[in-house]
Amino acid sequence: MGQYLVRMLLQVVPVMFLISIIVFVLVHVTGDPVNLMLPETATEEDREILRAALGLDQPLYQQYFVYIKNVLQGDFGNSFHYGEPALPLVLERLPATFELAAVAMLIGIVIAVPCGMISAVKRNTVLDVIISFLSVIGKAMPNFWMGIMLILLFSVSLGLFPVSGRGGVEHIVLPAFTIGIGLAAQMTRLIRSNMLEILSQDYIRTARSKGLREVLVVGRHAFRNGLIPVVTIMSLQFTSLIGGTLVTETVFAWPGLGQLLVTSVNMRDMAVVQAAVFIIALVVIVCNMLTDVVYRYLDPRIKYN
Amino acid sequence: MEQQIKKRKTTLWSLLWNSKLGSLGAIIVLFVVLVAIFAPWIAPYDPAALDPIKRLKPPFWMEGSLPEHLLGTDNLGRDILSRLIYGSRVSLIVGVGAVLVSGLVGTLLGLLAGYYGKWSNILIMRTADAFHAIPSLLLMLVMLAVVGPGLTTLIFVIGLTNWVSYARVVRGEVLSIKERDFVRAARAAGASNARMLFKHILPNIMSTFIVLSGMNVATTILMESSLSFLGLGIKPPDVSWGTMLSDGKQYIATSWWVSTFPGLAITITVLGVIFLGDWLRDVLDPRMKAND
Numbered sequence: 197m198g199q200y201l202v203r204m205l206l207q208v209v210p211v212m213f214l215i216s217i218i219v220f221v222l223v224h225v226t227g228d229p230v231n232l233m234l235p236e237t238a239t240e241e242d243r244e245i246l247r248a249a250l251g252l253d254q255p256l257y258q259q260y261f262v263y264i265k266n267v268l269q270g271d272f273g274n275s276f277h278y279g280e281p282a283l284p285l286v287l288e289r290l291p292a293t294f295e296l297a298a299v300a301m302l303i304g305i306v307i308a309v310p311c312g313m314i315s316a317v318k319r320n321t322v323l324d325v326i327i328s329f330l331s332v333i334g335k336a337m338p339n340f341w342m343g344i345m346l347i348l349l350f351s352v353s354l355g356l357f358p359v360s361g362r363g364g365v366e367h368i369v370l371p372a373f374t375i376g377i378g379l380a381a382q383m384t385r386l387i388r389s390n391m392l393e394i395l396s397q398d399y400i401r402t403a404r405s406k407g408l409r410e411v412l413v414v415g416r417h418a419f420r421n422g423l424i425p426v427v428t429i430m431s432l433q434f435t436s437l438i439g440g441t442l443v444t445e446t447v448f449a450w451p452g453l454g455q456l457l458v459t460s461v462n463m464r465d466m467a468v469v470q471a472a473v474f475i476i477a478l479v480v481i482v483c484n485m486l487t488d489v490v491y492r493y494l495d496p497r498i499k500y501n
Numbered sequence: 502m503e504q505q506i507k508k509r510k511t512t513l514w515s516l517l518w519n520s521k522l523g524s525l526g527a528i529i530v531l532f533v534v535l536v537a538i539f540a541p542w543i544a545p546y547d548p549a550a551l552d553p554i555k556r557l558k559p560p561f562w563m564e565g566s567l568p569e570h571l572l573g574t575d576n577l578g579r580d581i582l583s584r585l586i587y588g589s590r591v592s593l594i595v596g597v598g599a600v601l602v603s604g605l606v607g608t609l610l611g612l613l614a615g616y617y618g619k620w621s622n623i624l625i626m627r628t629a630d631a632f633h634a635i636p637s638l639l640l641m642l643v644m645l646a647v648v649g650p651g652l653t654t655l656i657f658v659i660g661l662t663n664w665v666s667y668a669r670v671v672r673g674e675v676l677s678i679k680e681r682d683f684v685r686a687a688r689a690a691g692a693s694n695a696r697m698l699f700k701h702i703l704p705n706i707m708s709t710f711i712v713l714s715g716m717n718v719a720t721t722i723l724m725e726s727s728l729s730f731l732g733l734g735i736k737p738p739d740v741s742w743g744t745m746l747s748d749g750k751q752y753i754a755t756s757w758w759v760s761t762f763p764g765l766a767i768t769i770t771v772l773g774v775i776f777l778g779d780w781l782r783d784v785l786d787p788r789m790k791a792n793d
Contacts, residue, residue, distance in 0.1 A: 214631030218640075222647050336771035338723050338743075340730050341764030344750055348761075352754050439638040443727050447750070457639075458731050461646040469646050477635050484634075 204485050215477050216267060219470055220260055224252075267474065273467035277460070282467040286453065286475050292362055293452035296375070296445070297437055299368055301430065303376025304383060309426060311380070312387025316395060317414055327384065334381025339440055343374040343447040360449035371448040375440040382436060383429050390425045394418050424495050431487035434480055516784055523783075526776025533770050537589040544583040545569070549738045552578035557756045573758045575748055581758065585766050588742040591735055592770060595655055595725040596718045602660025604714055607667020608706075612698055614668065615675025626672070629665045637662045638727065645733045655734050659724055663717060670713055674706045708785040715778030719771050726767050742767050 230243050230252065247253055251262055266272070272282040315327045350370060351359045357370050394400065395418055403413045438454075445454035453472060460468040517523050536543060556578040559566045566573065572581040614625040632640070644658045678684060679702070687701050728734035729743030737744070742763040749760030 210627065211631050211634050214628060215635060218631065218635075219643065222643055332772065332775060333768070336719070336723075336775060337768045338726050338730070338746075338764065340727060341746060341760070341767065344746065344753060344760050344764065348753055348757055352757075435636040438636040439727075442636075442638055442642070443731065446731060457642060458733075461642045462732060464646055466646065469643060473635070473639055473643055476639055480636065481634055 201489075204488070208481055208485070211481060212474075212478065215474070216264055217260075219473055220263055223466055223470065224256070224259060224263075272471040272474075275460070275465050275468045277463055277465045277468075282471040283475075285468060286456065286471045289451065289453040289456050290475070290479075292450060293441055293445070293454060296368065296371055296450060296452060297441055299372040300375035300379060300440065301433070301437060303372055304379030304433070305426070305430070307376065307380035308383035308387055312384045313391050313414070313419065313422065315384065315388040316391035319392065328388075331381045331384040334377055337378075339374055339378045340443045340447050342377060343371065343444055346370045346374055347447075362451050371444050371450050374444050374447070375437065378440055379433050379437060382433060383426075386429045386432075387422070387426060390429070391418065391422050394421050424491070427487055427491050427494060431484055431491075434483045434487075438476060438480060517780065520780050520783075522776045523780030526773045526778070526780060529769060529773025530777050533589050533773065534593065536586055537593050540586050540590055544580075544586040545571075546580040546583040548579065548584040548587040548740045550579060554578065557752060557759070559756070560758050572762055573756075575745070575759045576752055576756075581745075581762055584740050584745055585742070585762055587740040588745060588763065588766065589770070591652065591729075591739060591741045592722050592725060592767070594652065595659065596722040596774075598656040599659035599663070599721045599725075600714050600717045602657060603663040603717065604667055604710060606661065607664035608671050608703075608710060610664065611668040611671025612675060612702070615672035616679065616694070616698055616702065622672075625668060629668050632662070632665045638724065641724070641728060642731075642733065645728065650733050650736050652735060652739055655725060655728065659721055659728075663721070666717070667710070667713060670709055671706055674709055675702055678702050678705050712778075712782045712785055715774070715781045719774040719778060722767065722771055722774065 230246050251259060254262075270283050274280060275282045275285055278285060311327050311331070315324045318324050347359055347370060350356045357366050361367055395414075400413060400417055403417045404410075408417075441450075441452060442454035442457065444450070445452045446458050449455065453476065457469065457472040457476075459465075460472065517527055552574070555567060555570070555574050556576055558570055558574045558578075560573040560581075561568065561571050563573075570580050570582070572585070575581055575584070610625050610629075614622040640662045641658050644662070645654070648654045648658070684697065684701055687697060692701070725734055726741065726743035726746070729741040730747045732744075732747065735741035735744055745763040746760045749756070749758075749763070752759050
């Protein structure tokens with residue numbers, strides 16, 4: 197187990213290294229960072245001074261070494277909009293995003309697991325068709341539109357929940373459902389096909405043939421084994437979960453990482469953008485590793501090598 | 502030969518006709534394509550024409566509506582129907598354009614990784630892993646922050662972010678095709694690498710390519726609308742359904758129609774593409790069919 201964890205951690209290093217190269221190339225090669233930092237009225241002389249000050253007149257590989265050295269020390273530079281170091285700005289937004297993502301994932305699971313299982317057990321019935329159809333519609337709806345429609349229905353017409361911001365429980369309901377419904381639409385289909393596979397296994401036939409009631413066959417034998425792949429299905433959704441928070445936070449003015457990133461991109465505040473990208477990528481990778489560990493714990497058939 | 506082709510076509514058509522969802526998808530997609538092509542002739546107004554006096558007028562069935570603006574007007578008095586009609590162009594151009602870019606890049610890299618193997622395989626597939634680890638929307642935001650918004654940049658930004666799925670699938674296909682007898686025979690006959698790749702292997706991955714592209718067009722249309730909604734995609738005077746939605750968001754409390762219609766347009770278009778794509782998958786590549 198310990199060895200396995202070490203090996204997993206070692207896998208993170210090359211991926212983060214490649215991400216650092218991608219970000220570096222994007223910022224330093226495709227565009228002149230000086231142009232992004234200075235106003236358009238700056239003279240050529242100003243540009244030269246800034247270029248020298250930032251070390252941009254050095255060869256590219258040297259620039260990369262300086263860059264990676266700073267990144268490893270958590271120094272992404274200062275945000276020119278806030279005038280503060282970029283990393284703390286990003287980190288202080290993390291709890292809000294985690295809160296939203298966790299509640300959204302919970303909602304997604306609570307909707308998708310029963311729907312997917314009912315769909316599989318009642319295969320090819322009206323119920324199955326309705327669930328499948330709803331999940332396709334959920335996939336086709338852009339989630340920012342879903343958010344706006346939820347605001348229209350529950351905030352504007354019914355006045356049940358606030359339109360935006362973060363605060364009490366009532367603030368998180370609409371944004372979390374916006375992301376959660378989208379996740380559920382993605383997961384239901386996967387859970388259904390998974391469950392169908394389990395229901396065709398030998399041990400289910402054995403359970404049925406020994407006269408067990410269908411409730412017990414599905415509830416005890418199939419359900420428990422059906423939960424294992426749910427963990428994998430969840431981990432597959434992490435990237436779309438992050439994508440969902442990026443957009444949904446903007447719709448609901450939720451003060452998280454996504455909103456910070458979008459406004460920073462709009463202002464071309466590159467220090468914040470880079471810090472946010474690194475942190476989000478790291479979070480996604482760590483989440484994927486954690487699900488891998490949970491998966492192995494749940495399913496002892498998988499060996500550590 | 503000609504007869505054979507004809508026969509194949511009729512079977513495809515009858516197959517499409519037999520699938521209810523497939524034909525529904527085809528009808529929706531055909532409709533959107535026609536609207537996009539003939540936009541200047543169908544649209545009652547110039548989509549960018551401002552009319553501050555007639556701003557935020559509701560659609561025709563509501564009180565206070567204007568008969569000349571069927572679906573009402575937005576916050577600047579622009580005709581919503583005309584903007585919806587023109588918006589279809591951006592969705593389709595970006596949807597198809599970006600998929601072509603990612604298909605081209607991904608297929609080429611997949612071919613290289615699968616055919617030559619060794620270090621090209623390691624380099625390409627590790628890069629693919631790194632790309633996969635970053636949420637694609639995030640990568641697009643960074644690229645757009647550097648290059649700025651616009652139609653062409655959007656096509657390339659979305660296209661260059663989504664090549665990974667093509668590279669992975671094509672590589673897998675190449676690895677299995679490479680070992681098949683006809684490829685070995687061609688190699689024994691002394692075919693050059695280029696000939697092997699483009700004459701023998703590429704035609705055999707076409708159906709996989711088409712199936713993957715069908716699914717990717719749907720996600721690309723959604724991505725374009727998300728980016729435009731965030732103000733990072735299409736810039737005026739070009740009209741995008743995503744931009745229309747973000748314009749309407751501020752007026753949601755008083756004028757629901759401004760952000761409702763473009764959202765419907767996106768959802769219906771994407772549904773059409775998904776239905777058509779699923780049908781294509783079932784016909785071209787039954788192995789990929791979901792467990793039904």
